[in-house]
Amino acid sequence: MHVLCDEPALRQAVEAWLVDSRLTPARPIELRITLVKEPWSGEDRRRVLRQPDLAFYYGPPDDRLRLVWRGGLGHAVVSVETGAATVEIAERIASSPETWLRPFLVLVVASQLRGAGWSHIHAATAVDPRDRGWLIAGDSNSGKSTTAALLASRGWAVGTDDTAFLVDGPNPVEVVGWHEPIALREGGYQLLGREGGQFLARRQKTGFLPEELGGRWVDRVTPEIVAIAAVHEGPTSLEPLRPALAVADLLSWSLLFVVDPDGAQRHLELVTRLAAQARCYRLRLGRDIFERPDLLSELVP
Amino acid sequence: MNQRYQRHPNVRLTALEGEGVVLHLDDRRYFTVNATGLTLLESLLEPRTLDDLVAALVREYEVSPPEARATAEAFLKQCTERGVVRTLEA
Numbered sequence: 001m002h003v004l005c006d007e008p009a010l011r012q013a014v015e016a017w018l019v020d021s022r023l024t025p026a027r028p029i030e031l032r033i034t035l036v037k038e039p040w041s042g043e044d045r046r047r048v049l050r051q052p053d054l055a056f057y058y059g060p061p062d063d064r065l066r067l068v069w070r071g072g073l074g075h076a077v078v079s080v081e082t083g084a085a086t087v088e089i090a091e092r093i094a095s096s097p098e099t100w101l102r103p104f105l106v107l108v109v110a111s112q113l114r115g116a117g118w119s120h121i122h123a124a125t126a127v128d129p130r131d132r133g134w135l136i137a138g139d140s141n142s143g144k145s146t147t148a149a150l151l152a153s154r155g156w157a158v159g160t161d162d163t164a165f166l167v168d169g170p171n172p173v174e175v176v177g178w179h180e181p182i183a184l185r186e187g188g189y190q191l192l193g194r195e196g197g198q199f200l201a202r203r204q205k206t207g208f209l210p211e212e213l214g215g216r217w218v219d220r221v222t223p224e225i226v227a228i229a230a231v232h233e234g235p236t237s238l239e240p241l242r243p244a245l246a247v248a249d250l251l252s253w254s255l256l257f258v259v260d261p262d263g264a265q266r267h268l269e270l271v272t273r274l275a276a277q278a279r280c281y282r283l284r285l286g287r288d289i290f291e292r293p294d295l296l297s298e299l300v301p
Numbered sequence: 302m303n304q305r306y307q308r309h310p311n312v313r314l315t316a317l318e319g320e321g322v323v324l325h326l327d328d329r330r331y332f333t334v335n336a337t338g339l340t341l342l343e344s345l346l347e348p349r350t351l352d353d354l355v356a357a358l359v360r361e362y363e364v365s366p367p368e369a370r371a372t373a374e375a376f377l378k379q380c381t382e383r384g385v386v387r388t389l390e391a
Contacts, residue, residue, distance in 0.1 A: 049329075
C-alpha cells in the first residue's frame, strides 16, 4: 500500500498505521493524501448512505465512491475500478491522526480493497485449539471484542475483533483480519480481569493485542464455524442456524459497501459461500463464559 | 390475465440449501424466502405471467394448479408491495 503526501509527518503516521495493520492485498493500493484549509463542502447529487459521522455517495453516472466524514473534515474519492483514493484531511485535525485514522481511513481503505476482491465485514476471527477457524459476527455491543480477548487469553489465535475482509478467490473463503488492539469497553475490561492494556482515548476503550493476552495474531482464518453473536442474561449457548438465515445476518454486518449492482452480487455470493462452507450458529453470550472460558469450543463438537 | 411480472433489476438473489436470500439494493433491505419463493423469484428474472408462475410451481412441486395459483398470487402481492417484483406494462 502506497501513501503519497507532501507532509512527511502525516505520511509517516499513515504509513506506520498501514504497516501495523499487516494487510497484504493481492494488488497494490494507493492513498494520495492532501491537507486542506477548510472541510470539503461540495455537492454530490448521487445516492447517499448516511451513517453516524459518515456520508457515502455512490452510483451513476460516476463509478467512484465519495466518503464525507464529519461534515467534510475528512473527504475521500475512491475509484472502484483501480482502487486509487484521493483523500483530503482538514488542517485542524491533521495533527491528531488517532481521531481520524480508524473511524475514517479504515473505511477509505475498505472501499479501495473492494476492487481487489476483499469484502469488508464487522466480525471477529479466531482459530481454536483444535485448529478450527471461527468467524463471530455481530454489532458493536454483541460481545465480539470481549470474547476475542477472552479467547486470546486462552491461547486461541485471533485475527481481529471487528475489522475483517472476506477474500474472493478459490474455495474456501478466507477472512483477513486487521491487526490492531482488541478494544474493550470498561465492562469487558473488568470481566477479562487483566491489568494493563493500551488506553484508546478516543474510543474510551482499553486495547490489547492478542499476543499481549497470551494468544497470537493470525492473518487469515478459514471459517469452519460462523457464529452470529449477541449478549444475553442467561447461560452461553450455541444453536444451529439455517445457512440462509446466517447469510441474512452476515449481510447486516457488511452492508456499507453493497453499493453497486455488480459488487453487491459478488458480495452476496461470497457471503453465501462462507455460510455454505461453515457450520452456522446463533451464539448467545452469557457471563458464564468467563467462568468457563473453553465453553465455546466445547459447545461445538 | 396477461399481466406480466419481473424481478426488480436492483434485487439480488442467492440460493443456499433450498432457501433464498434476497437483497434489495435500493433500500438495502434483505430477507429470506423458502423454496417456493426461491423458485418464483428465479423464474421472475424474465417477465412472467401468473400462468407462467403457476406452471413453474406445478412442475417443481406436487401441488394442484389451484394451490399453485393461490401461492403465486400471495407471493406476488407481497413482492410487489415490497418493490421486489415489478408489474410490467402490457
